Amino acid sequence: MCRTLARAAAAAAIAALALVPGSPAADVPPGDMLAAWPHxxxxxxxxxxxxxxxxxxxxxxxxxxxxxxxxxxxxxxxxxxxxxxxxxxxxxxxxxxxxxxxxxxxxxxxxxxxxxxxxxxxxxxxxxxxxxxxxxxxxxxxxxxxxxxxxxxxxxxxxxxxxxxxxxxxxxxxxxxxxxxxxxxxxxxxxxxxxxxxxxxxxxxxxxxxxxxxxxxxxxxxxxxxxxxxxxxxxxxxxxxxxxxxxxxxxxxxxxxxxxxxxxxxxxxxxxTAKPGTATFKPDPDWPVRDALHRAYYAQHAHHKKNGAFATAADLGLKDIADRLDVRATRTGCEISWLEREAKQPKVRYSITDDARLWKH
The missing domain is CATH 2.60.40.1190 (Immunoglobulin-like)
Incomplete structure (x- = not known):
């Protein structure tokens, strides 16, 4: 019961957020910003x-x-x-x-x-x-x-x-x-x-x-x-x-x-530091997570543009990753985090703010 109330409170806080002056009101994404982007x-x-x-x-x-x-x-x-x-x-x-x-x-x-x-x-x-x-x-x-x-x-x-x-x-x-x-x-x-x-x-x-x-x-x-x-x-x-x-x-x-x-x-x-021509580029193993959070970021801005409020994870329209996202209200906007749910306790791996700052925990 407490978890249900907590989720409801968080959802209400996020939905009530209005975009503050100077925030990216014009950041409305083209459709391909919501799709997975190749490395x-x-x-x-x-x-x-x-x-x-x-x-x-x-x-x-x-x-x-x-x-x-x-x-x-x-x-x-x-x-x-x-x-x-x-x-x-x-x-x-x-x-x-x-x-x-x-x-x-x-x-x-x-x-x-x-x-x-x-x-x-x-x-x-x-x-x-x-x-x-x-x-x-x-x-x-x-x-x-x-x-x-x-x-x-x-x-x-x-x-x-x-x-x-x-x-x-x-x-x-x-x-x-x-x-x-x-x-x-x-x-x-x-x-x-x-x-x-x-x-x-x-x-x-x-x-x-x-x-x-x-x-x-x-x-x-x-x-x-x-x-x-x-x-x-x-x-x-x-x-x-x-x-x-x-x-x-x-x-x-x-x-x-x-x-x-x-x-x-x-x-x-x-x-x-290898001899020129002998090394191989190694793709970023965190790329799928980084890209997923940017998709969520753009979806959040599209939702806000349409509805005047930020969405919860379930309302972002990203069904393939919704269960890995944690959306929280902040003093100036919102923050979206990627959760490692395979652990006994979900662990935050990366986060992104509504002004696009991304960092690894």
Whole structure:
């Protein structure tokens, strides 16, 4: 009888919750956000065999040791055609930093923005998103164009959850370089593309995670990459964007929606001390749980949008996982936890809040 009353009280508390100002009222999920999502792509990042010079030139023995990633795809995945031009990346690491290289095929390389921390994606650009602890909150973003103009920013949490971009954040010790295979901003010829090198020091990641040094062998972080491309035409000997056409978004790990700020769908970066080419990416054994909680998170927001209140686990419409979910009211919203019910006493394994923060207990 006491358990029944407790469940009823909890259900009443959850149903009575109204979305507080600043919470993600607009976070209404597309249908595929409620379906199981396959394990994202993974990349094995080997230790650099020697010092790396950041000059934009990828023709070195050090970079030869790093495997290229798969070619980028549309941000929505198979819903959209494959990108017109190839984009791929590779990574290495050492005791001081993470190194990222990228190759962007482009017959007409152009860029106009020269001011640091401007909105770089108004030009064609390359973007890096990094969340070392994989909690969806406090992650870094770096954008750069073919002029090597950069924009580094820290996100307190995703925009859909009311997050803010802190433009004043600077990546300590960051080094970037770009090399154009052709001529920049000259429509009279056909270019091959442009290449990028980035040195992101571990000390430049202190605000994003609790670690104090280089990662360990086997550690996995969440990461993704995006390329913004614009349709252009030539007017008066200069490149101009075709009016009223949105940008193309080509990414390493597809998001399913046009929004890079869904860290739960980013790929995995796995650090390795093995000989380059000998290690295998190991899928995250917790992926099914992480994905299930994100499904519940999106279902909760869909329910709130429709009914003006949060749902209990039974009312989320996720019959395949409902018995593993524990939904509780919090001071500002709700929290959903995944229960290990095989034990004598159900044990909480992971939890997610209504502003998408995820953590392991």
């Amino acid at each position: 994202p792509k993974g990349y094995v990042c080997y230790r650099a065999p020697g010092p790396i010079t950041i000059d934009g030139d990828l023709k070195s023995a050090e970079w030869d040791a790093a495997p290229w990633s798969d070619a980028f795809v549309d941000i929505e995945g198979d819903k959209r055609p494959k990108p017109q031009f190839r984009t791929r990346m590779k990574m290495l690491w050492d005791d001081e930093a993470l190194y990222i290289a990228a190759e962007l095929e482009e017959p007409h390389v152009w860029a106009t923005i020269k001011e640091h921390d401007a909105v770089i994606f108004q030009d064609p650009d390359f973007e890096i998103f990094l969340d070392p602890d994989g909690d969806n909150h406090t992650y870094g973003e770096l954008e750069l164009n073919a002029l090597n103009t950069t924009w580094d920013l820290l996100l307190t949490k995703p925009y859909k959850n009311g997050g803010r971009a802190l433009n004043g954040w600077e990546i300590i010790g960051l080094k970037t370089a770009v090399k154009v295979q052709g001529t920049l901003n000259d429509p009279r010829d056909t270019d091959t593309g442009w290449t990028i090198e980035v040195r992101w020091p571990w000390k430049g990641l202190r605000e994003l995670a609790t670690f104090t040094g280089a990662p360990r062998d086997g550690d996995q972080w969440r990461i993704n990459f995006s390329r913004v491309e614009w349709d252009i035409q030539v007017n008066g000997g200069q490149y101009t964007k075709v009016k009223n056409r949105p940008e193309h978004n080509w990414v390493w790990a597809p998001q399913g929606v046009i929004d890079m700020h869904r860290p739960e769908r980013w790929g995995y970066l796995q650090f390795s």
